[in-house]
Amino acid sequence: MEPLTWTGSLGQFLNPVLMITATALVLTAAAQIIAGLFAPAVTLQSNADGSLMARGGAFGAVETALKWAFIATVVTLTAYLAAGLVMPYGRAGIVGAVAKRFLPVFIALIALFAVSMTFKRRLGLYGKLFDSTVGMIGFTLVMFWVFSAIFSGLFDMIATHDPLRPISGLKNKLPGVSVPEEGLYPHYLLGGDNLARDVFSRMVTGSVVVIAIAPLATLFAFMVGITLGLPAGYFGGKLDAFLTFIANLILAFPVILLFYLLVTPEIVATGIPSYMAAVLFVFPLVFTAVLLNSRYATQPAKRTVILVVVLGFFGWLYLSLISQEDTPLRILPAWLDGFDVNSGILVVFVSVVFVNAPTVFRIVRGLSMDIKTRDYVAAAQTRGEGPWYIMLWEILPNARGPLIVDFCLRIGYTTILLGTLGFFGLGLPPESPDWGSTINEGRKLLLIYIHPPLPPALALLTLVLGLNLLADGLREESLRD
């Protein structure tokens, strides 16, 4: 097979178009900035037909031109993808082939948007997200990677090759190189890395690791932060002073050193990481138990049934999680131990919780100090509610706005933290395709070959950017009412 070029036959026509539109975009943007310095202030004008006109004259013309140049550029870029989808394989170059591989993701995105837009008025805060352009862009970027992870992780669809298998002769080959072995996908779309593995497939498979771990680890950090932050803010006093001091202590501890300590064999041998995991993972259990107990305490019969069922299941999950072979914590017998988690992932979880929980703690503490002065909290107190009911059912639901926003941002930090951990060779196994590890490997030959680390770096960038934009959109929309 011939190696693929970037745009294939499509480029002959589309590349000049893109050049023109991009140049127009840059020029009009520059013109707008310059004109903006001299333009008169905005005055609103009403037209006879009831419409509104904000500006006119030269400045208005520049603004309009910029708008159209932007639209033209976006249309051209979309044309590369769209043409790639319909043209036969190879004709539309690498861009077209990549677009074709991501086809299921695009279909899923379009379906999701169609459904969400149709019912957006009934979907609460999620529906309101579709009123904010920034939020929609962020949501699209995030969901793109979520769907990529789902399709490649569960259905093995998007990746072209086995991310771990080298193919001889393709070491450090440039994007579009053709694969010599028969019966495989004919090209390495984004080239090969220094172990002759497919960069594209590794990027796609890496998303599974990131999407599976980052939100879950952040969720644990939130559980810990919330379970400690609520009483600190609600009761105040000595408890608050003590917990805040601990939080400050942890925040002041050098994080990277902590990560190294967690994987040092001597430390692992003492069982400290396992004990830390045991302590940290108990928080969600406590949280759920208190949540349900305070809610149903007035109906003891119902409470007991619910607690036994839920805590039984969560307890089993918890024990399976913490009991490991070769560690001091071997609680469950093997036949009951539902699953074993790679010790590296456990380290990731512990570090993420350790780094994030103090900050979440401080946010929750501040919010609960504010909300506890509300009259509905006083009303709960005067009807004799216990403190945990008030904290979990009166205060926490009303603190959810800022917490959801922070959750999105924090998934972004965690994704970067995963990258950082991978970069130092901590946490996940060395051949793991996660983005941080891949970037780290590519770094070594960066001066000669930039194509292996670039795709995972861009993937990390788009996901974190998407999460930040999503958080912005959510914040904007949640402040609106």
Next chain:
Amino acid sequence: MTETYTGPILEIDNLSISFFTRLREIPAVMDFSATIMPGDSLGLVGESGCGKSTVALGVMQDLGVNGRIVGGSIRFKGEELTTMSPDRLRALRGREIAMIYQEPMASLNPAMTVGAQLIEVPMIHEGISKGDAYARALETVADVKLPDPKRILKAYPHQLSGGQQQRIVIAMALMSKPSLLILDEPTTALDVTVEAAVVQLVRDLGRKYGTSMLFISHNLGLVLDTCDRINVMYSGEAVERGSIADVFDDMQHPYTQALFRAIPLPGASKTTRPLKAIPGNFPLPDARPKGCNFGPRCDYFEAGRCDAGPIPMQRITGDDRHLTRCIKFNAIDWNAPVTKAIETAPTAPGKVILRMEDLKKYYDTRGNTAFGGVSQVVKANESLTFDAREAETLAIVGESGCGKSTFAKVLMGLETATSGNITLDEKSISDVPIENRTTQTVADIQMVFQNPFDTLNPSMTVGRQIIRALEVFRIGKSDGERRRRMLDLLDLVKLPRTFADRMPRQLSGGQKQRVGIARAFAGDARIVVADEPVSALDVSVQAAVADLLMDIQARQNTTLLFISHDLSIVRYLADRVLVMYLGHVVELGTTEQVFSPPYHPYTEALLSAVPIADTRVTKRRIVLKGEIPSAMNPPPGCPFQTRCPRKHQVAGDLCERELPPMRTLSDGLQIKCHLPDEEFAAMEPVIQMAGNSVA
């Protein structure tokens, strides 16, 4: 803008203002006209959401990005404001037109001294030197009657009290001697006695400087006290305008009439002449009815005529620029007597169920004792002694900081008393915190809160919140039973049953307050502490909620402890009144006794301070000096001696040395005062009504 300009200061013609959202245009003000002559003051009255503040913002040309004037004109001294350039506007604002907002703290920059904020006004607008500006600031601060202007100018806003801050805001507005002063609810955040002083100040200054005023308020009494002309607004439209005398005594619009019937004026009483609430709800700006906006709530509504099309303002012949937006104003008999609601027999108070004996609550604010700070004691409640009977309404009156909220907390068991005793049904509960009280005791004493927007948990449905109270009080055996009981409670507070599944944000303020009442009565409470339950509501809703409380009380023989600073509503619904000042009970007696002489000097000042929307009423003006002292550092002797206007009538320095004893005068009226008996006997009523005294 010449100094010799004699035409109207402000002319608003057919002004329409809309706000634009992504979905649609929402008209906020429609077809609004007003004229203010030099030295005149115009009152703009209406309920929240009626567009009165939007008019003010329209005059300031400060409508934000979404708001826009869609029709009509605003002329200031003959100059059109709607098409004015931003530079010209900037020169006008602050110099020619000044505005005073509701929250004084929000109008002052907390990081600058008061002096720096004041002197920059004339420095920017008139370009005068810093020295001259400082001299003028001193003069203006003295004008707003603040003591020690030099010290005040060096102070930061947070070092001043709310009343002092509002005076500084007024001083700032007056620094450049504006021609027009816009006051947007300037006293709503202040206490009654402080409000009275600020209102008098505004009126005096207006006269002194000849400033025209646009006074925005929801309080008809305040407008009567301060303005020459009035403009009543309803749902974005002016419904009636004219001189104070014409509108107050010869109203020509059903809404104005309904408004007056909904406020407790002297003479109204819950048994003989109950208030008449306006039925229905305020229409949302995007769901206004066709034709007359007030139509659906109007007693005189005539289908086919009132809802046919837009209704113009119509001039009433004979009166001075008196206009009404009512098609039928000629057909309505405005002097017809109020159709009497069913007279309810007064419920006889039963046995004593709650007794307070010498209750004291001190807080220890330990200001860092570990590092040599001084431990200070806040005496929030000092020797409260009173009892409450079954089925009676006991009003607890006092301004902020008088200790009424602390008392409520102690009664509810959220705090325990420092000393003294509370007995409920002969059982002492003063030392029992709420977690140790029996479910029955907790259900017996419940509370209705002040702020309707804060009283319900925003993330739980209305029904769920009531059911939760039922669960806690162990009422009902199953979920279904509790749900039925919850629906019954919604019926009790006259809310539709469909509200059970709504979220609180979908309810109006009055509806939320009703849910709060339903929740308080969930466990058949026998004592309900109502902490200013209607003060945050609109006038037309106040009456309905107050009547609802009374109604449930009468049906269930509840004891109502009604905490309020509003003496009008207290007179209307209380059986007995307890006046508190700085933690002390200063007067206690039946409503009749408290509202007629002899008074405690503080009660006398309170009565004089309450604005009354009735032109027939004449009041003796008693304006208190200064502010309420801090409970951390109460004055020696009588708590009221620092502000008491009758202190000179007591011989020697008795007031400063000794706390007066609680004296029982005729018929059980108790007053804590050193005044000699002959002074009490010589007291005259504060409020006189067309010759005969009513209070």
